[in-house]
Amino acid sequence: MDMWSSIAIFTAINVVAVTGVFVLTGLTGLFSLGQAAFMCIGAYTAGLLATKYGWSLAPAAVAAVLLGLVAGFIVGLPTIRLRRDYISLVTFGFGEAIAAFLNQAVNITGGAMGLSGIPRWTTLELALVSALVCLFLVWGFKNSRYGRQCLALRSDELAAAAMGINVNRVKMIAFLLSAAISAYAGVLYGFYTSYVEPVMFGWTKSAEWIIMVFFGGINSLSGAVFASIFLTALPEILRAASEWRIVAYCTIVLFILNFKPTGLFGQYEISLQKLWEVWKKKAKDVEPL
Amino acid sequence: MILETIDLNKRFGGVTAVVDFSLKLPPGAIFGIIGPNGAGKTTIFNLISGIYRPDSGKIIFQGSDITGLEQHQIARKGIGRTFQNIRLFRGLTVLENVLVALDPGAPYGLGESLLSTPRKFKIEKSLRERARHYLNIVGLDKFRDLAPESLPYGLRRKLEIARALATEPQVLLLDEPAAGLNPSEVRELISLISDLNGNQALSILLIEHRMEVVMQLCQCIYVQNFGRTLAIGPPAEIQRHPEVIKAYLGEEE
Numbered sequence: 001m002d003m004w005s006s007i008a009i010f011t012a013i014n015v016v017a018v019t020g021v022f023v024l025t026g027l028t029g030l031f032s033l034g035q036a037a038f039m040c041i042g043a044y045t046a047g048l049l050a051t052k053y054g055w056s057l058a059p060a061a062v063a064a065v066l067l068g069l070v071a072g073f074i075v076g077l078p079t080i081r082l083r084r085d086y087i088s089l090v091t092f093g094f095g096e097a098i099a100a101f102l103n104q105a106v107n108i109t110g111g112a113m114g115l116s117g118i119p120r121w122t123t124l125e126l127a128l129v130s131a132l133v134c135l136f137l138v139w140g141f142k143n144s145r146y147g148r149q150c151l152a153l154r155s156d157e158l159a160a161a162a163m164g165i166n167v168n169r170v171k172m173i174a175f176l177l178s179a180a181i182s183a184y185a186g187v188l189y190g191f192y193t194s195y196v197e198p199v200m201f202g203w204t205k206s207a208e209w210i211i212m213v214f215f216g217g218i219n220s221l222s223g224a225v226f227a228s229i230f231l232t233a234l235p236e237i238l239r240a241a242s243e244w245r246i247v248a249y250c251t252i253v254l255f256i257l258n259f260k261p262t263g264l265f266g267q268y269e270i271s272l273q274k275l276w277e278v279w280k281k282k283a284k285d286v287e288p289l
Numbered sequence: 290m291i292l293e294t295i296d297l298n299k300r301f302g303g304v305t306a307v308v309d310f311s312l313k314l315p316p317g318a319i320f321g322i323i324g325p326n327g328a329g330k331t332t333i334f335n336l337i338s339g340i341y342r343p344d345s346g347k348i349i350f351q352g353s354d355i356t357g358l359e360q361h362q363i364a365r366k367g368i369g370r371t372f373q374n375i376r377l378f379r380g381l382t383v384l385e386n387v388l389v390a391l392d393p394g395a396p397y398g399l400g401e402s403l404l405s406t407p408r409k410f411k412i413e414k415s416l417r418e419r420a421r422h423y424l425n426i427v428g429l430d431k432f433r434d435l436a437p438e439s440l441p442y443g444l445r446r447k448l449e450i451a452r453a454l455a456t457e458p459q460v461l462l463l464d465e466p467a468a469g470l471n472p473s474e475v476r477e478l479i480s481l482i483s484d485l486n487g488n489q490a491l492s493i494l495l496i497e498h499r500m501e502v503v504m505q506l507c508q509c510i511y512v513q514n515f516g517r518t519l520a521i522g523p524p525a526e527i528q529r530h531p532e533v534i535k536a537y538l539g540e541e542e
């Protein structure tokens with residue numbers, strides 16, 4: 001029971017993080033290799049406020065998300081107008097710099113020893129509700145004038161600007177939204193593991209999320225969610241196979257990306273309406289019997 | 290004048306793309322730009338719409354200087370355009386391609402987007418209706434849920450026009466809209482452009498290779514060659530212009 005609830009919580013936290021990456025990579029086509037640094041900022045800020053200053057969950061979470069936004073603004077402002085490949089490079093540098101800083105700032109953060117004794121405030125309920133709320137918000141964003149502008153500039157920045165889209169502004173909004181969500185994922189993470197250290201938040205974590213978005217289907221939020229559930233739970237379930245689980249994991253990912261380059265879901269979205277239509281059709285097929 | 294350019298110049302390294310280009314487009318007019326490939330026609334559009342900054346010269350739109358403004362600012366001031374090499378948005382449907390042109394000015398904010406408020410849905414609905422209105426103008430409404438890549442070439446050109454119309458321009462720049470169209474599509478295009486000009490009081494600047502299009506639609510034609518303006522005049526005069534015949538219409542000899 002405990003193992004399952006732990007898997008469920010990690011999965012829910014990953015769903016939160018992946019909705020953030022979906023906004024940036026899926027909708028806007030930007031690759032941030034420093035996305036985990038925002039998670040790191042969230043986890044450390046909330047963790048420090050709770051352990052050293054006695055803050056409770058909600059204000060610590062709000063402060064952590066706000067600091068994630070500020071960091072996103074500082075990184076985004078000079079970066080966002082660069083070419084797409086440079087954005088990946090700069091965010092990569094930013095992510096590694098944050099980890100290095102936390103390693104050095106021993107008296108505040110515990111350095112490489114990590115920050116321990118964080119209260120265990122992330123319950124299964126909190127994690128699940130958080131995942132659902134983030135999904136709802138990102139779904140709203142995707143199906144709005146912002147989501148469409150992101151998709152348009154992902155496809156063709158020059159034509160997007162010719163439609164009157166302020167390309168840099170829309171990119172910045174996407175960047176900030178994803179920074180805030182990643183920081184929040186960090187809050188949940190720190191309050192669950194009760195211990196964080198800088199090495200947890202390297203570029204491989206950011207890359208893992210990007211893989212999840214690609215795996216699920218670059219245009220599909222439901223695909224991203226499915227992928228984050230599948231790809232978080234899978235290695236845990238495969239744990240019995242010990243070392244081979246990473247091999248199995250990579251093989252499955254490569255297999256899907258090779259045979260379905262647009263990801264598992266492609267553009268397809270699961271919606272209540274579609275489920276209803278399928279159900280109605282089934283019901284009709286059955287009727288004559 | 291609704292649009293005026295004064296002595297525009299643009300070089301790319303050693304290539305002189307546009308030399309001292311001056312144009313006066315009166316409100317409600319259709320003017321054409323013709324000239325052989327590489328004459329600098331598209332570059333003129335790119336200068337007007339803010340993709341490039343001119344090395345020197347000025348662009349005046351509705352009495353105000355818009356030289357050096359950003360592309361999106363120029364679009365939102367009321368200069369719409371299409372692209373010679375069709376640039377539709379992949380990953381968006383036909384309808385969404387048009388919606389995107391309405392989105393920058395859509396009257397709801399980020400908070401309402403995230404929270405999916407009822408007001409957002411109401412505005413989205415009216416945006417959709419407006420977008421379908423533009424699709425109807427070019428006759429593409431029935432294809433609204435398709436991917437633009439799945440449309441035949443001629444219809445993609447029309448979608449480009451619908452999308453440009455949705456930016457609600459006062460001046461429309463059309464870069465070779467008839468390229469790749471068959472004769473019946475060209476006839477449709479001619480009547481579409483003259484409708485837009487008549488019904489919507491849209492001023493139009495048109496780059497075109499197909500003589501029948503320019504000759505039928507334009508009140509005045511600018512002939513470009515190697516970045517320079519060879520001749521300016523009404524179609525009948527241009528057809529008789531000796532330099533033009535030599536440089537451009539010469540194939541007939």
Ligand SMILES: Nc1ncnc2c1ncn2[C@@H]1O[C@H](COP(=O)(O)OP(=O)(O)O)[C@@H](O)[C@H]1O
Nearest residue numbers: 301304305306325326327328329330331332333
């Ligand atoms: N971005 C660019 N970089 C370098 N050269 C360019 C660029 N755009 C246009 N040119 C050059 O400018 C000249 C005019 O091109 P263009 O305006 O596209 O001509 P047209 O539309 O009349 O065929 C050509 O020689 C072309 O190679």
Ligand SMILES: [Mg+2]
Nearest residue numbers: 330331332373
């Ligand atoms: Mg051209």
